Amino acid sequence: MDIVIVAGGPEDYLPSFTGLKKKHRGAVWAGVDRGTFHLLKAGITPSYAFGDFDSVSPEEREWINRTAAELAVYPGEKDETDLELALNALASAEGDGDIWIYGATGGRLDHLLANVQLMLKGLEVKRNLILADRQNCVRLLEPGSYTVTTEMPYVSLIPFTREVKGITLTGFKYNVADMGLSAGESRGVSNELLETRGFLSFREGLLLLLETGDG
Incomplete structure (x- = not known):
C-alpha cells in the first residue's frame, strides 16, 4: 500500500x-x-x-x-x-x-x-x-539496474554522492556505457527516452533520477 x-x-x-x-x-x-x-x-x-x-x-x-x-x-x-x-x-x-x-x-x-x-x-x-x-518526479537510487518509464519529456541524472561510477544507459537519446559522474558536473542533465522505456544501471554511489518537464 x-x-x-x-x-x-x-x-x-x-x-x-x-x-x-x-x-x-x-x-x-x-x-x-x-x-x-x-x-x-x-x-x-x-x-x-x-x-x-x-x-x-x-x-x-x-x-x-x-x-x-x-x-x-x-x-x-x-x-x-x-x-x-x-x-x-x-x-x-x-x-x-x-x-x-x-x-x-x-x-x-x-x-x-x-x-x-x-x-x-x-x-x-x-x-x-x-x-x-x-513538472518533476525525483527518486534517489542505490547501485543496481532499473527500468525507466516516464510521461515527462526529460530524464536527468545528478550525483548525490561525490562520485557515481559505472553508469550505463540504453534506450535514451544519449546512451552511455560505464560512465562516471562527479559532483559539480551537469553532464547528466536533460536526456530523453527514445522509446517507451529505457534502462539504467550503475555500480557505485547514490544517484538522483529526475523526470522533468518545462512547466
Whole structure:
C-alpha cells in the first residue's frame, strides 16, 4: 500500500488532486502542516496529520482538529522539520508500497534542499520514496539496474554522492556505457527516452533520477 504525504509548500506546485486520487487509489494519506488543509479542501481526509500548524489560520486549524483522523502536533521550535517528523513516523510503517511526497518542492530553497536530503530515509527502510510536483518526479537510487518509464519529456541524472561510477544507459537519446559522474558536473542533465522505456544501471554511489518537464 502506498503512502501519500502532502506537505505545506505552495499550492501552485501541487498536481491536480482529482488526478492524485485516481493515481493513488487505496493509499494512506498524510498531511504535513498546511498540506493537511490542502487535503481536506480537496475532499481527502488524511489518516495522519503532522506539524506545528503555524501556517494555517485559527479557523483552518479548528477544521483540521475536527476532521483529521490522527493529529500529531509539535512545537514550533524543534530540531526536525515537519516533513522529517512525518517521515520518521511513517517510513517504517507496515507495507512495501511507495512513499510519495507532494508539496515539498516549491518556494523556499532551504526547504527544497533539505527535503531532497530526506530522501535518504527511503533507502534506510528499503522503500521507494518519490518527491513530486506538477513538472518533476525525483527518486534517489542505490547501485543496481532499473527500468525507466516516464510521461515527462526529460530524464536527468545528478550525483548525490561525490562520485557515481559505472553508469550505463540504453534506450535514451544519449546512451552511455560505464560512465562516471562527479559532483559539480551537469553532464547528466536533460536526456530523453527514445522509446517507451529505457534502462539504467550503475555500480557505485547514490544517484538522483529526475523526470522533468518545462512547466
